[in-house]
Amino acid sequence: MLLVVEQFLNGLQFGLLLFLLAAGLTLVFGIMDLVNLAHGSLYMMGAYFAATFAAWTGSFLLGALMALGATLVLGIVLEMTALRHLYGRDHLDHVLATFGLILFFNEAVRLIWGPAGLALPLPAWLTVPVPILPGIHYPAYRLAIIAVALLVALLLYLGVMRTRIGMLIRAGASNREMIGALGINIKLLYTLVFGLGAALAGLAGLMQAPILTVQIGMGENILILAFVIIVIGGIGSIRGAFLAAIFVGMIDTLGRAFLPNLLRQVLSGAAASTAAPALSSMLIYLLMAIVLVVRPEGLFPANRR
Amino acid sequence: MKAFSVSKAVTALMLAGLVLLPLYSHLTGNIFILTLFTRIIILALAAASLNLIMGFGGMMSFGHAAYLGIGGYAVGMLAQEGVGSGFIQFPVALAASATYALVIGALSLRTRGVYFIMITLAFAQMAYYVASGLARYGGDDGLTVYKRSDFSGLINLGDRMQFYYLCLACLLGVIFLIWRIVNSRFGLVVQGLRSNEQRMQAIGFAAKRYQLVCFVISGTMCGLAGALLANNTDFVSPAVMYWTRSGDLMVMVILGGMGTLFGPIMGAVVFLLLEEFLSQITEYWALIMGPLLLLIVLFGRGGIMGALGRAGRG
Numbered sequence: 183m184l185l186v187v188e189q190f191l192n193g194l195q196f197g198l199l200l201f202l203l204a205a206g207l208t209l210v211f212g213i214m215d216l217v218n219l220a221h222g223s224l225y226m227m228g229a230y231f232a233a234t235f236a237a238w239t240g241s242f243l244l245g246a247l248m249a250l251g252a253t254l255v256l257g258i259v260l261e262m263t264a265l266r267h268l269y270g271r272d273h274l275d276h277v278l279a280t281f282g283l284i285l286f287f288n289e290a291v292r293l294i295w296g297p298a299g300l301a302l303p304l305p306a307w308l309t310v311p312v313p314i315l316p317g318i319h320y321p322a323y324r325l326a327i328i329a330v331a332l333l334v335a336l337l338l339y340l341g342v343m344r345t346r347i348g349m350l351i352r353a354g355a356s357n358r359e360m361i362g363a364l365g366i367n368i369k370l371l372y373t374l375v376f377g378l379g380a381a382l383a384g385l386a387g388l389m390q391a392p393i394l395t396v397q398i399g400m401g402e403n404i405l406i407l408a409f410v411i412i413v414i415g416g417i418g419s420i421r422g423a424f425l426a427a428i429f430v431g432m433i434d435t436l437g438r439a440f441l442p443n444l445l446r447q448v449l450s451g452a453a454a455s456t457a458a459p460a461l462s463s464m465l466i467y468l469l470m471a472i473v474l475v476v477r478p479e480g481l482f483p484a485n486r487r
Numbered sequence: 488m489k490a491f492s493v494s495k496a497v498t499a500l501m502l503a504g505l506v507l508l509p510l511y512s513h514l515t516g517n518i519f520i521l522t523l524f525t526r527i528i529i530l531a532l533a534a535a536s537l538n539l540i541m542g543f544g545g546m547m548s549f550g551h552a553a554y555l556g557i558g559g560y561a562v563g564m565l566a567q568e569g570v571g572s573g574f575i576q577f578p579v580a581l582a583a584s585a586t587y588a589l590v591i592g593a594l595s596l597r598t599r600g601v602y603f604i605m606i607t608l609a610f611a612q613m614a615y616y617v618a619s620g621l622a623r624y625g626g627d628d629g630l631t632v633y634k635r636s637d638f639s640g641l642i643n644l645g646d647r648m649q650f651y652y653l654c655l656a657c658l659l660g661v662i663f664l665i666w667r668i669v670n671s672r673f674g675l676v677v678q679g680l681r682s683n684e685q686r687m688q689a690i691g692f693a694a695k696r697y698q699l700v701c702f703v704i705s706g707t708m709c710g711l712a713g714a715l716l717a718n719n720t721d722f723v724s725p726a727v728m729y730w731t732r733s734g735d736l737m738v739m740v741i742l743g744g745m746g747t748l749f750g751p752i753m754g755a756v757v758f759l760l761l762e763e764f765l766s767q768i769t770e771y772w773a774l775i776m777g778p779l780l781l782l783i784v785l786f787g788r789g790g791i792m793g794a795l796g797r798a799g800r801g
Contacts, residue, residue: 211601217601274737274741277604279780279781279785282778282781282784283777285777285780286774286776402731406612409608413602413606417602459619460617460619460620461620463616467609467612470605470609471606471609471610474602475594479602
């Protein structure tokens with residue numbers, strides 16, 4: 183029981199974290215029609231910035247805030263110098279160019295911070311276990327991640343659905359020429375959206391940093407997961423990204439936790455212990471393949487009405 | 488049509504260079520260059536196979552490295568189980584790649600655009616994790632191939648020069664095959680589908696069937712590259728299937744010039760030589776390579792072949 187609740191919350195927390203990453207990706211994808219493989223690099227930069235600033239200021243919160251601002255600025259600079267020129271080009275060009283950016287960021291990190299990973303220690307008040315149900319404790323930090331991510335998701339939803347900028351973003355997603363013709367500064371809007379996406383990726387990175395080590399290449403695996411999510415959810419759909427992210431987070435976490443035991447009941451012990459890790463890693467890709475085979479445009483295609 | 492063009496001349500020079508390279512290596516005793524170019528030729532073969540579906544067929548596969556792994560593991564696993572004969576290993580490698588291509592092609596071709604890019608990537612990642620889970624065959628750490636494929640009486644893969652020429656022959660054979668395919672009725676249909684699928688369907692072509700056959704041919708060719716690669720490195724690991732490797736292959740194709748016959752070879756040669764060269768001058772070679780790719784995309788439309796074509800006209 184304890185394990186089930188704990189793993190369930192872990193899955194939720196991982197899913198929400200993935201949502202932060204996927205939301206930026208799907209916004210950029212849906213609005214600028216840009217495939218940004220370097221989104222994972224922004225996630226990595228968020229983590230590195232947080233580790234550096236936290237060590238520098240001595241405060242986790244202050245470091246996190248500064249890192250958030252830094253990734254926002256980095257995203258804006260990146261958009262203005264490089265990615266802006268890719269709009270309207272072939273998707274393949276995007277893949278290639280942002281693949282180059284991944285190489286660049288990984289190497290730049292190695293040059294600046296060195297090949298060894300960094301650690302981002304948590305302040306004491308975030309490490310205490312919190313009782314959530316009678317007899318069941320859960321780390322405060324993971325609860326904090328859940329809370330922050332839910333809050334950001336809510337703000338994002340309200341921002342996109344209820345504000346003027348959100349309206350422009352949605353309008354830009356459905357017809358970019360038209361809102362340009364109506365006198366909206368599209369360039370600025372795109373830069374803003376990209377910066378927002380970068381900040382979300384940075385937030386995911388800096389929140390994940392204390393749980394995992396901050397290291398080179400940390401962005402790549404999770405980037406693929408984020409892509410899986412937006413593809414399952416339907417490209418450009420925030421709602422789809424949210425549901426798919428929770429779904430993928432749950433399946434991945436619960437699969438890793440419980441699949442070995444389940445398999446052991448069917449297979450022999452040795453066979454199960456070799457098959458289980460591979461199978462649980464495959465699970466989400468299997469899910470994506472099934473979704474795409476049944477619904478080739480994802481669960482919530484954004485452009486269909 | 489001009490009889491002479493810059494791109495033709497450069498292609499001819501490159502091919503002549505590839506044919507004469509072992510001679511140079513033999514005369515100067517520079518074995519490193521032979522090993523390097525064997526690897527380049529094998530990856531050029533993989534890039535050429537990717538170009539068949541990507542350049543001519545318009546199918547952007549982001550999981551092509553999976554075939555490198557499948558071909559490689561077919562050789563490695565059979566060798567591990569005591570089947571050393573290349574006459575068995577290579578056909579099994581090709582058949583395994585073809586079967587994998589048939590299954591994932593049939594599923595992936597239901598989608599298009601970015602979804603196709605992502606679903607091929609997902610399948611390749613699955614293959615990667617399956618290979619990581621093969622505890623009997625090394626799992627994550629990979630599998631050492633203690634003995635190269637045995638083609639006794641025909642060719643000795645242990646000999647560097649013979650192996651080099653085998654790889655080169657495979658590459659040229661595949662290029663020839665692609666040339667025949669592209670100019671056949673089948674190839675024209677596939678290229679027509681790239682330009683306008685709806686129109687082709689309206690004329691009455693079974694679009695998916697043509698694309699699937701093309702996909703399987705390409706996968707089988709890349710499986711051959713995988714089998715050669717395992718022999719070249721005497722080692723196969725899940726890392727050959729990792730998605731960055733698929734990205735490398737895409738870069739080679741685009742760098743060389745998509746949808747051109749010799750572009751992928753050019754791309755592979757330039758990409759891998761650049762990687763080798765930059766890594767010798769600085770440990771942080773990717774710091775230069777990354778922005779270089781970005782610049783190539785931004786300013787070098789049509790890749791090297793495109794640039795050479797422009798040079799010929801201008």
